[in-house]
Amino acid sequence: MKAIEKVINERLEEVNKLLNISNKQLTKYSSTPDIHIQTSVTNGREQFYCFDGTTHTRKYLKSCEIIKYAGIIQRDYDLLINYKLQTIQKKLSRISRDIREANLEQITGIYEKMASAKKAFITPIIESDEEFIARWYERNQGGQNTYPIEGNIFTARGEHVRSKSEKILADLFEKNNIPYVYEPMLKLKNGHVVSPDFALLNTRKRKTIYWEHLGLIDQEEYAVKNLLKLQRYEDSGIVLGENLFISMESTKQGMNTKIVEMYIKNMFL
Template identity: 35%
Template sequence: MENLKVKMEEQLKEIDRLITKSNKTLERLKDIPNKKIIVSKSNGSTQYYWVDWKTKERKYVSVSEKRLLRNVAQRDYEEVVNRKLCSLKSTLEKFINKYDIDEIYAVYNKMSEGKKALVTPIEEVDEVYIKKWLNDTYDPMGFMDNTEFYSNNGVRVRSKSELIIANLLEQYEIPYKYERPIQLRGLGNVRPDFICLNKRERKEFVWEHFGMMDNGEYANKNISKLNMYQQNGYYLGENMIASFETSQKPISSKNIKTLIEQHLQ
């Protein structure tokens, strides 16, 4: 079950931004006369009138008052929007304070082991889900050379760059499978460098690292591969991550950390 609290907190920040923006506009328009506008149609054209609050009498808005007309309309709009934004903010803040999806998992987690054995939880707790995800078995590719790069958790990879990625994934406690095969229509069986799991969203990301992008033949081959990924429903930033390097621009640990934090946490 996806934990939506982070998204709601992001929405709250966006509402705060809009309230600040609206408040600035209202401050700028605070000295605008308290007039009421009536809009009517006549012979297909739009006409604007000032209306007296007490007598309800109408007065046609002259050309010289067009700027004032716009300011009054803008102020009226901002006041309504501002009230709605403040109401939304209050409602969302109260909801976020009470929202804790982990309470659902806590019901099962707090049970004794004996009772757990009798119960099927409404949804697998994270630990069980991750364990099943990692237990997916597949035949690894062999290693043809004598280079031995092992991650901190003992996973063997093919290059120093992949070692950096693997170690950072492990540092961030991101579950991953190294070179697990998948089928791409039009390309057949391929082995992405990593298939990673965003635990919070329970969502898989394919991660490919392209290490010789200044080699023309290599670059052309892998641009075609990226296109094939896209044709099979893998899109960068959505369910796929790609990192790049050249002989002059080696892999950056900082960039790898940013990719992990943006997509896998």
């Protein structure tokens, strides 16, 4: 629902910008006369007429006269655009309001606001985020990679990680309140067991996302090995850009944290 609301609000923002431009355009026409240009087709030829809104009369315009009324034609176009933009704005505003009012958070909110004594006797129709996150952590245990970790790099949550970049990633997830575990165990479709760098939970969609950091992407053997790993992920339904994201760096180029923050914003917030 939030994804739909986001799309509607983005479209509404776009319409509001266009409406502001349109409103400024209309201020130029405050002193223009109440006349309009009409057209008709006779014997395959388009003809122009000037309609006077005050006298309700119209006169035929010769081809050489039409250019004098270009501003009136533009004004009538701008008026139509303004009217249509206002109509769209009202519809989008109403849809946005209806979506907010139809949010399922109202359902979960009923249970969350109840007295603790009553909660013990109730099975909610929708599991609360807190309960879902707790169960997710039970199913996704971190620290499953048995390969030794060298160095003394620790995340804000105290996890021992393999690189400074992984610490940066973990701390960004923590900063943005994204549930995550470091190096969980994942069994692929072919039976092969891997330990992704991170498993994260999109709480809004209640969907697990895996994140791999490729730290030596400029080394051929490392790149080939991880390309095979990504192919195995895809064979198991873990698709890059959907439920798998990667960050990367090389010996000459560090990780782009702005790209990472963009991924986090677009996927989780």
